[in-house]
Amino acid sequence: xxxVTQNPRYLITVTGKKLTVTCSQNMNHEYMSWYRQxxxxxxxxxxxxxNVEVTDKGDVPEGxxxxxxxxxxxxxxxxxxxxxxxxxxxxxxxxxxxxxxxxQYFGPGTRLTVL
Amino acid sequence: xxxxxxxxxxxxxxxxxxVTLSCTYDTSENNYYLFWYKQPPSRQMILVIRQEAYxxxxxxxxxxxxxxxxxxxxxxxxxxxxxxxxxxxxxxxFMKRGSGTASKLTFGTGTRLQVTL
Numbered sequence: 001x002x003x004v005t006q007n008p009r010y011l012i013t014v015t016g017k018k019l020t021v022t023c024s025q026n027m028n029h030e031y032m033s034w035y036r037q038x039x040x041x042x043x044x045x046x047x048x049x050x051n052v053e054v055t056d057k058g059d060v061p062e063g064x065x066x067x068x069x070x071x072x073x074x075x076x077x078x079x080x081x082x083x084x085x086x087x088x089x090x091x092x093x094x095x096x097x098x099x100x101x102x103x104q105y106f107g108p109g110t111r112l113t114v115l
Numbered sequence: 116x117x118x119x120x121x122x123x124x125x126x127x128x129x130x131x132x133x134v135t136l137s138c139t140y141d142t143s144e145n146n147y148y149l150f151w152y153k154q155p156p157s158r159q160m161i162l163v164i165r166q167e168a169y170x171x172x173x174x175x176x177x178x179x180x181x182x183x184x185x186x187x188x189x190x191x192x193x194x195x196x197x198x199x200x201x202x203x204x205x206x207x208x209f210m211k212r213g214s215g216t217a218s219k220l221t222f223g224t225g226t227r228l229q230v231t232l
Contacts, residue, residue, distance in 0.1 A: 033219065042119075042206060042222035043160075058219055090160060092220075103150075104210075104220060106160035 002027045004107035006091050012113045013081055021076045021110050023091030030096040032074035033104070036060065037088040046089075049074055050096065081114040088112075117142045117209050121223035128197045129231055135182075136192045136226045138207030148210045149183065149190045150220070155203040163205070166190065168212075194228075202230045 004025045013019055023032065033048040035058075045058030049068040063085055065077040074093075078085060091107040118141045128134035140149070151163040166174045166183050173181050178198075182191045194201055207223040 035220075035222075040224055042224045043220070044222070045219040048219060088158060092160075103162060103165060105162075106152075109158045109160075111158075 002105070004091055004093055004105055006089075006107040006110050008110060009108060010111045012115065014115050015082055016080050019078050019081060019112075021078075021089060021091075021112070023074045023076065023107060024072050025074075025091075025093040025105070026072065027093060027095075027105070028071065029093035029105075030071070031104075032068065032091065032093045033058070034064070034066065034074070034076050035090045035092065037090065037109075043090065046076070078112075081112075083114050086112060086114050117144070117211065117221045119207055119209050119221050119223040121207055121226050123226045124224070125227045125229070127229045127231060128194075130197055130199060132197055133193060133195045134197055134228065136194075136205055136207075136228065138190045138192070138223055140188050140190065140207070140209050142188070142209065142211070144211050146212045148212055149181075150208040150210070151179070151181070151190075151192045152206045152208060152222075153201075153203045154206065154225075155200075160206075164192065197230045199230050199232075201228060203228060 007022045030051045034046040035043040037043045044060050047066040049055045089110045092104040094104040120139045147168045149166045153161045153163045164176045178195045180193045204225045204227050206225045208220040211218045
């Protein structure tokens with residue numbers, strides 16, 4: 001089954017304790033992206049990657065890191081989480097190119113609470 | 116930069132009735148996509164419908180259809196024969212389309228739709 005998976009689905013942590021949220025897709029997509037969802041703000045892009053070893057900042061990158069060492073994986077790293085990073089996080093992926101529709105497929109979301 | 120505006124924070128519709136969700140956007144681009152995503156209580160983001168800006172014909176997917184007015188930069192979603200399972204948050208989203216590239220989705224703030232008996 002074609003899908004985007006995220007782990008963990010729920011996480012409660014404390015300020016300053018490094019954490020990683022994993023994202024994996026099995027559709028051979030080049031493009032992967034992280035969004036955060038906050039009430040009243042919709043979803044906002046954190047980082048994205050056009051392909052292996054190619055990453056770039058989105059609209060709200062502060063406090064986050066990413067890496068893309070393999071095509072299927074795109075982990076989100078919070079090296080020193082703070083309470084303002086409490087949010088619902090989504091990973092998404094899509095194909096890249098003129099002949100495709102660029103529809104982005106989303107993972108199930110990760111609910112992160114930073115105390 | 117692109118912006119997407121959903122001016123209806125909440126809406127309610129009775130089962131089997133029709134409801135229209137509004138979305139406007141602002142862009143200087145000519146080549147782009149517009150999307151409606153549904154987010155039920157499970158929080159999963161589900162693609163409802165997609166519209167390519169160069170197509171004049173409005174997209175339709177079963178009970179879901181759009182009214183795409185490019186000049187007015189308007190992209191409304193019509194849900195016909197509403198069902199209880201349509202209860203969800205609906206997000207309108209914009210994506211610029213470029214040669215050989217993929218681009219971010221710019222989302223509106225969402226409309227919470229409640230379908231009642």
